[in-house]
Amino acid sequence: MKKLYSLLLLLAVAWPGAFAQQKVDGIDAKTQGLTKQQGYFNTFWDEKTGRLLLEINKLNQEFLYVESLPSGVGSNDLGLDRGQLGDTKVVKFIKSGHKVFLIQPNQDYRAVSNNADERRSVEEAFAQSIIWGFKAEAIDGDRVLIDMTPFLMRDSHGLGTSLTRSGQGAYRADETRSAIYLPNTKSFPLNTEMEATITLAGSPAGREIGSVTPDAAFVTVRMHHSFIQLPDNQYKPRVFDPRSGFFSTDYMDFATPIDQPIVKRFINRHRLEKKDPKAAVSEAVEPIVYYVDRGAPEPVRSALIEGASWWNQAFEAAGYKNAFQVKVLPDDADPMDIRYNMIQWVHRSTRGWSYGSSVTDPRTGEIIKGQVSLGSLRDRQDFLIAEGLVQPYEDGKPVSDKMLKLAIARLRQLAAHEVGHTLGLYHNYVASTNKRASVMDYPPPTVTLKADGTIDLSDAYTAEIGSWDKRAIIYGYTDFAAGTDEAKALKNILTETLKQGEVFIADADSRPAGSAHPKAHLWDSGVDAADELNRLMVLRKRVISTFSEKSIHENAPMATIEEVLVPMYLIHRYQVEAASKVLGGLYYTYAVKNDGQTITRMVPAAQQWKAFDALIGTITPDALALPETLIAKIPPRPVGYPRTRELFKSRTGLTFDPIGAAESAASTTLSFMLQPQRAARLVEYQSRDNTQPGLIAVLDKLIAQTWKAPQAVGYKGELQRMVNNLTLKQLLTLAATTQAPENVRSIALLKIDELKKWMYNASLTAGAMNKANLLYGLSQIKQFENDPDKFQPAKSLDMPDGSPIGMGDELECGVGR
Known part of the structure; x- marks a missing residue:
């Protein structure tokens, strides 16, 4: 026994680390010889091991975390596009011994109170989420060095799950085919950007993934991670109102007095302040600037700049001078950098939706970055529609420029629409029945017949921001002078909006096939759905009766006539859906108590029977x-x-x-x-x-x-x-x-x-x-x-693909899906 004790004593003297916690090297020693980038978080690149290290000097301090997809898969059906944003999360690093956790507090349940015990009681009542665990590579006081490589080399965007859900096969991230992507790994004063090339290996099972990859067994994309300093506390949230047209940030506040609603709702919007809040018109302290993808070719790029710039008209109505600007992205800028609001030109193998999404502070609803993704094949679909309408390819005659003009006009409108989502706005699907009052509706081209029977495309799409859009921006972005009763002022804005006849109806009341509102629909037009359907059927009859090979290019196979015929034959498809909502329809609004709006009203019988007759008119032998x-x-x-x-x-x-x-x-x-x-x-x-x-x-x-x-x-x-x-x-x-x-x-x-x-x-x-x-x-x-x-009746033949209109967002836009 004495011999054993002596042996242990000798070991303790010779190897003290065997009986004490091993000392961790300091950060400077650990990072010596590594490539350092200074910024919000300092990063260190180890070329020999392919590791990226991160220095944490902000333990227990919250910041924003956003993951995104800077290079995509390229299929609209799979929905994994270049520029796609993930959720915005409030997170913080906490240390426990030699472990470091990236933890996400629960923002859905809070106690907005100066009482620390009250806040803690709510924090402890609801689960939080530890997103990742790290081992400290080095510790210097309150500074900790961690290895970010495993965190960055995972399938952070959930591509494997998405591909499995869409029936494309089972995929997992393959570390041997993945690596840190240094060109987009940068650190700035207010944000640190990190990126990795990620390969998902698997057993392909679906047609879509095979159509957009060289080898469907290995799907290689890039995934981006942004750590962003929280905005300061000078931003003032603005109360949400269901009539305002804005998206909202909601949470339960358990510190709320019992006589007030426990759910707090604030609109999502950018921070914008006047230099002189007392002035009727003032420049902004810091204007909202959007940048257009340099990869967008001309004349597309100019169309995107012009269409997005329409929003300055709305900000002028809200009392600002030159507060909304659109520029081309600088050569050295990274589109995924949080400092740039982006309008990206996104390529896919097939036509598809465009989107307007945002990085938004989950605490307040403040929009930090707008991210617009515009599908590059959309203009070709509008060009195709115009080819069918104009039939411009006559032997020996110059080709009309009407197709290009229509396609470019649609791109201007589309840019304005998607930017509108990134400013905080919902779709407004009732606007088309009110003189095209909003670019936030889905517009079909307005096509008319001239007296001589020729097609007129001169007013196909709007060329300015809508009257509803101006009223929405006035509500969301007006900067009130000190001493103003903001609640009263906002109520007055909405009262005036209603007085002007501007109404807002969003997606949930418009998209479902069984929805009831007779004026809320996608891709419809006209004040009365039945009248517009009848008008379109007259136009359709004229187009089809004269349809010929003049709709296709010289030397094009004759069979390709069908490609142009499809959107002409189905030019009424969305107006059919709109007219069907008149049957069993119900007029209603997002009325609040005592605002004077009609709450509900059944559609009169005569109007329903008119819609019935218009619908029957689309299925007669003569029409078909x-x-x-x-x-x-x-x-x-x-x-x-x-x-x-x-x-x-x-x-x-x-x-x-x-x-x-x-x-x-x-x-x-x-x-x-x-x-x-x-x-x-x-x-x-x-x-x-x-x-x-x-x-x-x-x-x-x-x-x-x-x-x-x-x-x-x-x-x-x-x-x-x-x-x-x-x-x-x-x-x-x-x-x-x-x-x-x-x-x-x-x-x-x-x-x-x-x-x-x-x-x-x-x-x-x-x-x-x-x-x-x-x-x-x-x-x-x-x-x-x-x-x-x-009983299962035989399935009827489906229509060719429709939305997003090309033959005719959700989901465009996705929101803005």
């Missing part, structure tokens, strides 16, 4: 038929020009299928008319007001104008029978779906039973083709009756 001379000019696709999702689906193999094209259009109209929530409202509203149309009357009239209408012959007869089958299919679907309440399903069953009896009697005297149609309908009803719960 194509000229025989045109059909004969569209051969099967030649070698090198395969069919794509931008073309009509076909039931006739390789040949162009005019009945299939009509089926996709007609099925869309009918599915909107008999949408389950719409049907439920028709029943409910008539029960409350017997002047309302009601579902029974709507179904009776629909059946009368399809199955029971005089039957056409030939090609138009086939179109009519196709519409008959679609009508029955939608009726059976309505009776079977659990999305519809029982009262709707019972009415559908009643009408199916009545139609069955009529069809049987009609089949006794019908000619061969009509009898075949009737017997097929009876067989479908019998199949449904045998097992309604398992």
